[in-house]
Amino acid sequence: MTNELKVRVHRGTQEIGGSCIELQTGDARLVLDVGRPLSARRGDQVDLPDVPGLASGDDPTLLGVVISHGHLDHYGLLDQVSPNVPVIAGEAAAAIVEAARFFSPGPALRPAIHLRDRVPLQVGPFTITPYLVDHSAFDAYAVQVDTGDHRFFYTGDLRGHGRKAALFEQLIAEPPVDVDILLMEGTHIGASAADEPTHATGSESDVERAMATTMRGTPGLVVAAGSAQNVDRLVTCYRAARRAGRTLLIDLYGVAVARATGRGTIPQPGFPGLGVWVPRRQKVRVMQSGEFHRTREVRGLRVFPEQIAAHPERYAIYTASSSIAELVTAGALDDSGTVIWSMWSGYLKEPSGQRLRSMCATNGVAFEEHHTSGHATVTDLQRLADAFHARALVPIHTEGGFRYGGIFANAEAHVDGDWWAA
Numbered sequence: 001m002t003n004e005l006k007v008r009v010h011r012g013t014q015e016i017g018g019s020c021i022e023l024q025t026g027d028a029r030l031v032l033d034v035g036r037p038l039s040a041r042r043g044d045q046v047d048l049p050d051v052p053g054l055a056s057g058d059d060p061t062l063l064g065v066v067i068s069h070g071h072l073d074h075y076g077l078l079d080q081v082s083p084n085v086p087v088i089a090g091e092a093a094a095a096i097v098e099a100a101r102f103f104s105p106g107p108a109l110r111p112a113i114h115l116r117d118r119v120p121l122q123v124g125p126f127t128i129t130p131y132l133v134d135h136s137a138f139d140a141y142a143v144q145v146d147t148g149d150h151r152f153f154y155t156g157d158l159r160g161h162g163r164k165a166a167l168f169e170q171l172i173a174e175p176p177v178d179v180d181i182l183l184m185e186g187t188h189i190g191a192s193a194a195d196e197p198t199h200a201t202g203s204e205s206d207v208e209r210a211m212a213t214t215m216r217g218t219p220g221l222v223v224a225a226g227s228a229q230n231v232d233r234l235v236t237c238y239r240a241a242r243r244a245g246r247t248l249l250i251d252l253y254g255v256a257v258a259r260a261t262g263r264g265t266i267p268q269p270g271f272p273g274l275g276v277w278v279p280r281r282q283k284v285r286v287m288q289s290g291e292f293h294r295t296r297e298v299r300g301l302r303v304f305p306e307q308i309a310a311h312p313e314r315y316a317i318y319t320a321s322s323s324i325a326e327l328v329t330a331g332a333l334d335d336s337g338t339v340i341w342s343m344w345s346g347y348l349k350e351p352s353g354q355r356l357r358s359m360c361a362t363n364g365v366a367f368e369e370h371h372t373s374g375h376a377t378v379t380d381l382q383r384l385a386d387a388f389h390a391r392a393l394v395p396i397h398t399e400g401g402f403r404y405g406g407i408f409a410n411a412e413a414h415v416d417g418d419w420w421a422a
């Protein structure tokens with residue numbers, strides 16, 4: 001039967017991140033995501049999944065690699081993929097990854113073909129239909145693949161409580177019909193029920209309200225520690241600062257990412273109440289690279305530590321946790337200020353998180369956490385699964401795949417590396 005659709009998940013049936021899926025119909029194959037496992041440490045060598053032609057580029061039956069979004073656990077092994085294999089990804093997602101590489105080295109993401117919301121692409125026998133989704137990465141997609149006889153749908157990473165929650169509701173209100181396989185992320189389906197959050201995850205709007213309250217109630221400087229690539233969170237911080245009557249300062253990494261979105265609606269230089277603070281590490285990077293246009297372009301918007309120290313109540317900063325210590329040294333952040341941890345709380349247990357906490361304690365800086373997950377709650381996943389009513393629902397990006405059967409209808413767990421048919 002030549003029209004059969006075969007699937008194998010190379011990585012992700014038993015873990016969160018490192019996702020890689022191979023589809024085959026007839027003699028044509030397509031790969032979805034080539035992620036780096038989250039368990040791998042920086043510098044660890046991770047081999048590419050065993051997909052014929054992926055590394056060598058000499059197998060014409062491999063038609064391309066689709067990257068769902070710009071998180072390393074979905075594209076982080078791309079530097080090992082042969083340049084002969086076409087990459088298909090979102091234009092803004094790729095621009096953000098490229099912008100980030102100046103500040104933090106990582107693999108390139110240079111798609112030959114761009115994913116566009118609900119615009120089908122024909123790649124050999126595969127019709128690829130991307131759906132823009134709500135996730136903590138900008139320009140993230142779920143991917144539907146049709147082969148004539150079969151319909152396959154991969155959620156990628158998604159949630160229903162971010163700034164684009166309407167996209168999640170739209171997917172539930174008008175789901176694709178006749179889906180044979182729904183390959184669904186389950187970050188919040190834990191290895192046991194005890195691992196799952198017992199309360200609903202708050203929304204980005206909740207984070208915005210909480211941050212605004214902190215900014216109003218703090219007499220000194222407020223610094224939110226977060227990821228420059230989390231564009232939703234940048235918007236949340238900006239809106240919170242506006243509500244609290246503070247100027248939000250972002251760093252050069254934030255400026256580069258905001259510009260790379262290509263969207264005039266994302267806060268960037270020129271927006272009211274938005275300024276730029278340049279951490280030392282970024283100054284050094286600019287000098288070493290000779291890319292002085294980066295500081296020249298924001299010259300009129302720069303706010304220096306001595307200005308912050310003179311009026312800390314006027315400012316809030318969104319930056320990396322590693323840049324916060326120099327604000328203390330400069331006298332801009334003291335016992336009148338607050339640090340907001342706005343990332344996954346697990347990172348706080350790592351040495352860098354512990355150092356930040358103890359530095360705050362030593363200097364009397366208040367410490368709070370305001371964050372929400374980039375991934376759907378179990379309740380939202382149930383709503384999605386019910387709406388799709390796929391013939392088979394297969395777990396990925398989860399440690400609780402074996403528990404899908406107790407939570408969803410038609411669950412069908414598979415193991416890494418096994419081929420199975422739709």
Ligand SMILES: [Zn+2]
Pocket residue numbers: 016017071073074157397
């Ligand atoms: Zn992921």
Ligand SMILES: [Zn+2]
Pocket residue numbers: 069071135137157374
């Ligand atoms: Zn992700």
